[in-house]
């Protein structure tokens with residue numbers, strides 16, 4: 001079912017400062033901030049060539065990562081994103097195996113323009129898992 005690692009997401013209290021760390025201290029290529037109001041975050045991508053780091057900061061009132069930053073004020077690794085060929089087939093198989101799909105279970109379009117879903121961390125080794133359909 002899962003394929004390549006699409007990205008590792010890091011929630012950060014200060015997006016510009018985090019981008020500067022990756023750009024200036026670590027010499028990486030970073031994108032411009034990309035607001036994603038439908039997901040309650042602003043993201044900046046760090047392109048590593050073989051995968052990406054997704055820097056995340058809350059956007060709006062009900063950001064799903066606000067609580068995480070409250071509990072981890074310096075920030076931290078928030079989720080991993082694996083690629084799948086068919087996100088509906090993956091979702092249905094996982095639900096059939098008792099895994100919890102977050103939200104209403106319907107994929108939303110993520111920051112790369114592809115359908116994404118999230119799986120409950122408690123079902124996957126304490127790690128929030130995002131699935132992204134990549135053709």
Ligand SMILES: CC[C@H](C(=O)O)C(=O)SCCNC(=O)CCNC(=O)[C@H](O)C(C)(C)COP(=O)(O)OP(=O)(O)OC[C@H]1O[C@@H](n2cnc3c(N)ncnc32)[C@H](O)[C@@H]1OP(=O)(O)O
Nearest residue numbers: 036039064067068078079102110111112118121126127128
């Ligand atoms: C623009 C899209 C972009 C993309 O890649 O395309 C994105 O990735 S958007 C990313 C932001 N969106 C999401 O994260 C959506 C899915 N996340 C959620 O629905 C929530 O974050 C949720 C339900 C995982 C946690 O919400 P919250 O923290 O408010 O709930 P709790 O405090 O009750 O936590 C429950 C339980 O889970 C543990 N937890 C919470 N967050 C994480 C995490 N990131 N990794 C691992 N574990 C996590 C938390 O500690 C609680 O555990 P407990 O033992 O019960 O205390």
Ligand SMILES: [Co+2]
Nearest residue numbers: 009054081130
């Ligand atoms: Co993500």
